[in-house]
Amino acid sequence: MKITLKLLLTTLIIGCFQLAFAQKKTPQTVEELWKKYNPKSEKLNVEVLKKWEKDNGNFEYIRYDLGKLTGTNKSASPKISAYYGYPKGAKDAPAILHLHGGGQRAELSRVEFWVKLGFACISINWGEKEVESGLLNTDWDGLAAGFIGNSEQLGHWNDVTPGPNTLYSEPHALNSSWNLVAMSGRRALTFLEKRPEVDAKKLGVEGHSMGGKLTVQVSIDPRVKAAAPSVGGSGYLYEDLWGLPGSKRGMREDQEYYKQVVDCQSYWPHIKAPILFLGSTDDFNSPTELVIKGMQQLPVKTERILVLAPHLNHRFTDNTDASRFVWMYSHLEGKLKFPKKTPSTLQLKTKNSIPVFSLKPDQSSGLPVKKVEIYYGYGRDPRVRFFRSAEVKQNGNSYEAECPVFDIDEPLFAFANITYDIGFEIPARPGRNATNFITVSSEYQEAYPEMLKSAKVKATEHRQKKVDDFKNGMQDWYTLFPENRQHWFYSTRKVIDPSFMGPEGGKLKIQVETNEAGNKIAVEIITNQWLSYLGRRTEEYTALVDLPNNGLNTIELSPSDFQTKGGKPLKDWDELTELSFQAGWKAKGKQKADEKWKGDSPALKLIQWEGGDYSKWRRFYPHEKRNNQSIQKVINFENEFQDAIEESVKLEKQDEEQ
Known part of the structure; x- marks a missing residue:
């Protein structure tokens, strides 16, 4: 028994x-x-393919084993190439894992910059594009994971759904390239901790765009002591934005499973390392409210801070960009204290029924506060939201500003940017100037219509004829290469703000000052950007305009003066999402100037609407469907997304050339 x-x-x-x-x-x-998973269990079998010295650093081009992978569809033994560098004579140096973005490759310049700052750094070439001609490269050994071999279905595989070159023949977390690349990042951490010049207790990870998402994924590794993802890794991309049905990204199969094992919304709760998220207010890849939602999933004790570059998409200002380097200085070297997240308040119930945003900047770091800026905006879709600069009032260490509302049926968003003097210089790097300052963002505030109505907030804003008189410089714009005589670019989303939308039948008046006569300027308009879920396609219109004077030039343009490359005229001002200016020879339209720009970069002096009937204005917002939307051709989101990635890559190349 x-x-x-x-x-x-x-x-x-x-x-x-x-x-x-x-x-x-x-x-x-x-x-x-x-x-x-144990990233140390198998030997790395590091191959040093090239070694050299430059300035203050030692550099290597290497390759290491990812380890044996066995699935039900394939088995593979991938090898990952990388650039590695460290300061000459380094001992117990902090080290950074850099994860490149979409369409990119391992960045030697990034490694060199970290070495200049006193860090060791490895930048892995997970995308598999060639970096060293004639030398061995990353080899995913027949798995769909990098950026080459798309025609053979060997390129990046987002889904958990199986394909001909996935590891498993059934839905599985390791079918997705994201988790395979995250594994390669964790193996790179093993490489770093084994290096004699590195302090294994001082490892950080950073990455941009797709590399930002990978940073979030790799940061669950307990060896990571500081993380800094940028414009990637928010999570929740497969859920609709507030008030925007259909705005989520699409996935045909296994979406719920994907969310559980690949999407960053399921990674955030496991991150214990201090994390700084570097974002831009209009980013296409990490919409701001989704970043907020993702970071709210962090464990309570995890230190976190958000940095938002105003008006930008997938790019940063000098001071916001510098914040991630100082974050690593603080958490890996301990040379200074980094400011804590500043709490804020959005008071909806006020005497005059106008919301007030207030804050008292964190001063626990001892760094002097140089400037406080407060921003607020209304648009439902953060990718095309215009943030206004509020009029800030200071009372001792406290700051506040009114955030007047245009329509109580629309949400209100507000935050502050606080700029600190760090007392030393972060050197210039590709696309960025040297700076002695960092900018970080306060707690982000959201107020939705039911909250506004409950607090009896009044809509006090109204339509305005003047778009910008530039008395505050370019604060409502983003500029690229403003000092470059040929590649300067000025752009604003102010025309999507309901106060500044163009009137029916009106003209756009522009005053621009040049210091040489005989130029041509390209005035460019984008309509319906990122709004394909409404059945409308993004279109670009250009007006090529003569600037005959050395000095002030005045232009008046009707909608029909703007045309697409195919010659289609702009019908009206209703669907504008962005207004831009650049040299005529760089025009995106059918016509381009024959000659390059003469003289210095121009100065915008006035933009306003002339004439038109404001009384006939209908309540048009970007998220609302138009009567004629059925005749518009719908553009595929994936195409627009890929275009945005390619534009970002192009601008990053221009950064390196400046």
Whole structure:
């Protein structure tokens, strides 16, 4: 009897073990996926393919083993190439893992910059594009993971759904390239901690765009002591934005499973390392409210801070960009204290029924506060939202500003940017100037229509004829290469703000000052950007305009003066999302100037609407459907997304050329 019971008990235990093991074959959560993964278990087998010295650093081009991967569809032993560098004579140096973005490759210039700052750095070439001609490169060994071989379905594979070159023949977390690349990043951490010049307890990770998402994923590794993702990794991209049905990204199969094992919304809760998220207010890849939502999932004790570059998409200002380097200085070297997140308040119930945003900047770091700026905006879709600069009032260490509302049926968003003097210089880097300051953002505030109505907020804003008189410089614009005589670019989303939308039948008056005569300027308009979910396509219109004077030039333009490359005229001002200026020879339209720009970059002096009937204005917002939307051609989101990536890559190349 005892033998029978013992045998039965043993059988039950074995059966339960087998059942549990069967469940774990297909991990259902991030925790299950990585629980038994050991990035140190297999040898790296590092190959040093090239070595050299430059300035204050030693550099190597290397390759290491990802490790043996075995699935139900394929088995593979990928190898990952990378640039690695460290300061000459370094001992116990902090080290950074850099993860490049979409369409990019390992960045030697990034490694060199970190070395200049006193860090060791490895930049892995997970995208598989060639970096060193004639030398061995990343080899995913037949798995869909990098950026080459798309025609053979060997390129980046977002989904967990199986394909011909995925690891598993059934839906699985490791079918997605994201998790495979995250694994390669964690192996790179193993490389760093084994280096004699590196302090294994001082490892950080940073990445941009797709590299930002990967940074969030890799940061669950307990060896990471500081993280700084930028414009990627928000999570929640497969859920609609507030008040915008259909705005989420699409996925045909296995979407819920994808959210559980790939999407960053399921990674944030497992990050314990201090994390700085570097964003831009109009970013296409990490919409601001989704970043906020993602960071709210962090463990309570995880230090976190958000940095937002106003008006920009996928780019940063000198001071916001510098924040991530100082973040690493603070958390890996301990040379200075980094400011804590500044709490803020958006008071909706006020005497005059106008909301007031207030804050008291954190001063625990001891860094002097140089400037406080407060921004607020209304648009539902953060990718095309215009943030106004509020009139800030200071009372001692406290700052506040009114945030008047145009329409109580629309949400209100507000935040502050605080600029600190760090007392030393962050050197210039590609696309960025040297700076002695960092800018970080306060707690971000959101107020939705029911909240505004409950607080009896009044709509006090109105339509305005004047768009900008530039008395405050370019504060409502973003500028690229403003000092470059040929590649300067000025742009604003102010024309999407309901106060500044053009009137029916009106003209756009522009005054621009040049210091040489005989130029041509390209005035460019984008309509319906990122609004394909409404059945409208993004279109670009250009007006090529003569500037005959050395000095002030005045222009008046009707909608029909703007045309697409195909010659289609702009119908009206209703669907504008962006207004831009650049040299005529760089025009995006059918016509371009024959000659390059003469003289210095121009100065915009006035933009306003002339004439038109404001009384006939209908309540048009970017998210509302137009009567004629059915005749518009719908553009595929993936195409627009890919265009945005390619534009970002192009601008980053221009950064390096400046």
